[in-house]
Amino acid sequence: MKPNNINKILIALDFHLSATKVIEAGFAMAKMMNAKVILLHTKIELIDYSLIYKKIGSLKLDSLEDLEFAAHNFLEKSKHHVGDDMIQTIVKQGDFAESILKTAKELDIDMIVMGSHSTKWLEEIVMGRITNEFLLQTKIPILIIPTRNKIKAIL
Amino acid sequence: MKTNKMKKVLIALDYNPTSQKIAEQGYKMAKAMGAEVTLLHVVVDSALYSSVYANMGVWQIDTLDTFDTLEAFKNLKTGSRNFLEKAKRHLADKSIQNIQKEGDTAQMILETSKEINADFIVMGSHSQKWLENILIGSVTEEVLRKTTIPMFIIPTKKRD
Numbered sequence: 124m125k126p127n128n129i130n131k132i133l134i135a136l137d138f139h140l141s142a143t144k145v146i147e148a149g150f151a152m153a154k155m156m157n158a159k160v161i162l163l164h165t166k167i168e169l170i171d172y173s174l175i176y177k178k179i180g181s182l183k184l185d186s187l188e189d190l191e192f193a194a195h196n197f198l199e200k201s202k203h204h205v206g207d208d209m210i211q212t213i214v215k216q217g218d219f220a221e222s223i224l225k226t227a228k229e230l231d232i233d234m235i236v237m238g239s240h241s242t243k244w245l246e247e248i249v250m251g252r253i254t255n256e257f258l259l260q261t262k263i264p265i266l267i268i269p270t271r272n273k274i275k276a277i278l
Numbered sequence: 279m280k281t282n283k284m285k286k287v288l289i290a291l292d293y294n295p296t297s298q299k300i301a302e303q304g305y306k307m308a309k310a311m312g313a314e315v316t317l318l319h320v321v322v323d324s325a326l327y328s329s330v331y332a333n334m335g336v337w338q339i340d341t342l343d344t345f346d347t348l349e350a351f352k353n354l355k356t357g358s359r360n361f362l363e364k365a366k367r368h369l370a371d372k373s374i375q376n377i378q379k380e381g382d383t384a385q386m387i388l389e390t391s392k393e394i395n396a397d398f399i400v401m402g403s404h405s406q407k408w409l410e411n412i413l414i415g416s417v418t419e420e421v422l423r424k425t426t427i428p429m430f431i432i433p434t435k436k437r438d
Contacts, residue, residue: 129310148428155285155311234307239422239429264303266398267422267429 129233132158135165135223136201138193141238141270143204148268149236150205161211161230162201164194165222224261235263238270285313287430288396290387291365292319292417296402296434301365303432304400313397316375317365318390319358320383321351355380384420391427399425402434 134149136142146162153160191214198212215222227235287308291297301317308315355378362376377394379386391399401418422429 129307152311239425261433263433264307265431265433267431269425269428 129156130158131161131230131232132156132234132236133161133163133223133227133230133232135163135219135235135237136198137164137219137238138197139238139240139270141240141268142197142201144270145236145238145268146201146205149266150207152234152236152266158233159209159211160207161213161226161232162198163213163215163223163226164198165219166190166194166214166216224263227261227263232263234266236266236268239267240270285311285397286316286394287311287313287398287400288316288318288387288391288394289400290318290320290383290421291362292383293361294402294434297365298368299434300400300402300432301369304430305369305371307400307430308398314373314375315369315371316377316390316394316396317362318377318379318387319362320379320381320386321354321358322381322383383417384424387417387421388424391425396427398428398430400430400432402432 132149132153134146136145150160152158194214195212198214202208202210202212213226215226223235223237226232285308287304289301289304289308291301305315358378359376362378366374366376375394377390379390387399387401390396399421401421403418418431422431
């Protein structure tokens with residue numbers, strides 16, 4: 124058995140307070156395994172944003188460009204946070220689960236890292252509520268970083 | 279940061295055909311981090327069985343005599359021990375620690391992870407016991423909801 128064939132780790136980040144925790148944990152894991160890190164942020168449709176941000180008021184993003192800019196800026200910041208400029212960053216748009224799994228397939232990822240607040244869909248797969256073949260076909264292990272305590276703080 | 283400390287990985291297994299895959303992948307990941315591996319199997323305790331069966335009328339557990347129940351439970355424990363030994367032999371690593379627990383599976387996984395000071399928990403995504411999932415909820419989901427340490431989920435398809 125080859126002891127180490129985890130070469131590429133995809134860290135999925137969203138605009139959540141726990142993003143720092145997720146990237147730190149994912150990055151530490153990658154270092155231990157000597158693996159390459161790729162950061163992914165999936166923009167959701169603007170219409171969803173407006174639903175989510177309705178309650179926040181002043182924080183509203185007004186255009187797609189702003190959103191694009193914010194996404195890149197966010198990943199750059201995250202990259203600098205762990206101090207590694209070699210990290211590749213990717214911004215995608217669309218369905219969260221699908222974009223993560225698609226990207227993982229495209230880039231031949233060996234492990235996905237994400238925060239537990241974003242695992243609703245995973246729970247649904249676990250519980251078998253999702254029948255989408257694509258989601259069920261994943262063979263890539265997922266590392267889930269618990270972020271729940273922080274979720275409570277912002278709710 | 280305490281980076282020099284040896285990491286510990288807890289791999290929770292159940293009697294499921296996918297267990298071999300979970301053990302192998304979890305082990306591979308642990309070794310990639312240079313971590314120690316502990317295998318855990320939880321025997322559902324008799325109290326839980328009796329509460330599950332309590333509503334079944336004539337099939338109540340207390341209609342069985344106590345001796346048989348104890349004997350059956352002992353067999354469950356021996357079976358569990360053999361199962362873990364087999365898994366350990368399969369991974370061919372003598373440094374692996376095996377732990378057996380009795381009780382509620384999710385709760386025991388979380389408790390054991392605290393006891394041994396685990397850094398990661400490894401579990402499979404699916405259980406084939408779909409009926410059990412509907413009745414008492416998915417164990418993986420429950421651990422996922424309550425864990426305070428990172429959890430490594432190995433996708434296991436329903437038919438793997």
